[in-house]
Amino acid sequence: MLKLRCRSIASLYLSRRVNSSINTAEHRNPSGLPHSWLHYLAWYSLALLLLCALVAGFNAIIDPHARLLLVDRPGFNQGKVTLKTNNRTGKANAVRQCGYENLILGTSRAENAFVVEHPAFSNGKTYNAALEAASMYEIRHMAEYALRVHKPRTFLLGLDFFSFSAGEYIEDDFADSPLAGTGSIASLARYLFSVRTVHESVITLLWNLRGRVVLCAHDGEAIVKPNSNSAREFFDFVLWRYTIGVYRRYGPSDEHFVHLTELLRKAAAADVAVYAVILPVHATMMELQNQMELQDDFVDWKRRLVRTFEEANAGLPPERRAVLWDFTTYNEFTTEKIPPADATGDAKTMRWYSDPSHITKTVGNLILDRIYGTKSATVTTAESFGVRLAPDTVEAVITAEATGSELYRRENPDEIERIRRLVLNNREK
Numbered sequence: 001m002l003k004l005r006c007r008s009i010a011s012l013y014l015s016r017r018v019n020s021s022i023n024t025a026e027h028r029n030p031s032g033l034p035h036s037w038l039h040y041l042a043w044y045s046l047a048l049l050l051l052c053a054l055v056a057g058f059n060a061i062i063d064p065h066a067r068l069l070l071v072d073r074p075g076f077n078q079g080k081v082t083l084k085t086n087n088r089t090g091k092a093n094a095v096r097q098c099g100y101e102n103l104i105l106g107t108s109r110a111e112n113a114f115v116v117e118h119p120a121f122s123n124g125k126t127y128n129a130a131l132e133a134a135s136m137y138e139i140r141h142m143a144e145y146a147l148r149v150h151k152p153r154t155f156l157l158g159l160d161f162f163s164f165s166a167g168e169y170i171e172d173d174f175a176d177s178p179l180a181g182t183g184s185i186a187s188l189a190r191y192l193f194s195v196r197t198v199h200e201s202v203i204t205l206l207w208n209l210r211g212r213v214v215l216c217a218h219d220g221e222a223i224v225k226p227n228s229n230s231a232r233e234f235f236d237f238v239l240w241r242y243t244i245g246v247y248r249r250y251g252p253s254d255e256h257f258v259h260l261t262e263l264l265r266k267a268a269a270a271d272v273a274v275y276a277v278i279l280p281v282h283a284t285m286m287e288l289q290n291q292m293e294l295q296d297d298f299v300d301w302k303r304r305l306v307r308t309f310e311e312a313n314a315g316l317p318p319e320r321r322a323v324l325w326d327f328t329t330y331n332e333f334t335t336e337k338i339p340p341a342d343a344t345g346d347a348k349t350m351r352w353y354s355d356p357s358h359i360t361k362t363v364g365n366l367i368l369d370r371i372y373g374t375k376s377a378t379v380t381t382a383e384s385f386g387v388r389l390a391p392d393t394v395e396a397v398i399t400a401e402a403t404g405s406e407l408y409r410r411e412n413p414d415e416i417e418r419i420r421r422l423v424l425n426n427r428e429k
Contacts, residue, residue: 056192062201066093067178067191079213081204086111086223088177091129092142096149096178098216102126103146106158107134109279109357111222113364114156120372123153128220130158135168136256140263141179147270155267156371157276159324161289161301164256167249230348231355232341238355239288239419243426247292252300257308264312264322274322275371276309278302278389280363281328282356283335283408284415290405291423299398302326306394324389325371326397330404331385333363338415 060068062077066089072078078097084090095103101124104114111130118126129142139157146152162168174180175187191197207213229237267274289298305324313321328334333352352363365376370386387397409416 059192059197059201064200064204065089081207085218088173092178095146099150100125100127101153103152104128104156106130107160108132110158112358116219118368119374119376120368136163136259140259143263154273159278162246166251166253231339231350234355277325280334282353285356291419306389326389327386
């Protein structure tokens with residue numbers, strides 16, 4: 001009996017020791033995995049972290065989009081060969097690398113209109129830094145970036161009505177460009193850890209080491225693609241795009257005028273001359289604004305531009321004051337006839353416009369001649385083409401536009417009916 005009881009006690013003791021050992025082991029290794037597997041996972045995680053660090057470090061040093069500029073050496077990584085030349089990153093990089101004396105700022109209207117070889121820019125190298133579909137916010141950031149990396153002598157600033165809309169702020173390629181600084185943490189992480197950036201870093205490094213990089217080869221002007229459509233088809237398409245897009249979501253924005261004010265203030269502080277110009281759109285574009293009930297917003301925008309420039313110029317000597325020109329009046333250029341859809345050959349193109357929103361470089365040269373007093377264009381134009389906007393001229397300009405619009409509507413009823421139907425059809429959708 002005693003022997004049996006001793007065995008029971010011994011058995012209970014051993015059971016408790018075993019359970020205690022198991023519990024201790026589980027506490028030390030709660031995963032239940034063998035210790036060899038835990039060591040493997042630890043080493044794997046460490047290797048993965050080291051690989052990520054190497055990738056991020058390589059991308060940060062080569063910096064193919066010029067976002068960080070930790071290292072910027074000729075023959076190593078200075079030439080950023082993988083960049084598009086006409087987007088926000090590519091243009092910011094050109095501004096940084098090439099030390100231009102004159103910069104053209106604005107939207108695609110300025111990008112298409114102005115050539116850098118014009119005699120107006122004979123005082124130094126010129127670059128067209130205008131950005132497609134840019135808001136005033138983005139234009140300000142391009143100007144400030146230029147002032148930080150290399151102070152130019154002059155800004156030719158294209159101003160557009162839609163750039164001041166509350167519905168327009170940044171395009172997709174802005175956030176990942178040097179214009180936005182380092183950007184958000186998510187954006188920076190995508191840049192440093194992506195396989196695409198590694199690929200671009202390798203290309204940038206190899207081309208620099210082999211001496212194949214040619215810096216400052218592009219002038220920033222719009223890359224014009226061949227278009228087989230007739231002017232009428234292109235006009236109809238662009239007017240439709242504005243009807244359902246930019247003009248539909250337009251709303252006045254105080255904030256964009258703050259951006260303009262800051263641009264003018266910082267340019268004046270840096271002794272950079274500013275020549276601002278409101279570029280002419282075709283009369284059909286002006287009439288589309290009227291049909292969409294934006295005419296009051298448009299004239300208020302002009303009045304506010306005048307006030308903004310007056311305030312920015314207050315206290316400055318005449319030679320340092322920013323100048324504001326307006327070319328949007330109804331005239332021989334803005335009222336050019338649109339060829340019929342069945343026109344062929346040269347008859348289906350227009351002389352002054354590539355579409356209702358963009359003038360040709362011929363008109364751009366005329367504008368530069370008018371602003372800078374040069375004589376480069378073979379076309380002669382009346383002195384009334386282009387007006388200096390100021391408190392004593394703006395109301396006369398607004399009145400002349402209203403008169404010109406009335407005359408255009410009277411002489412071109414088919415165009416007005418076409419625009420009216422376009423607006424009506426897209427309101428119903």
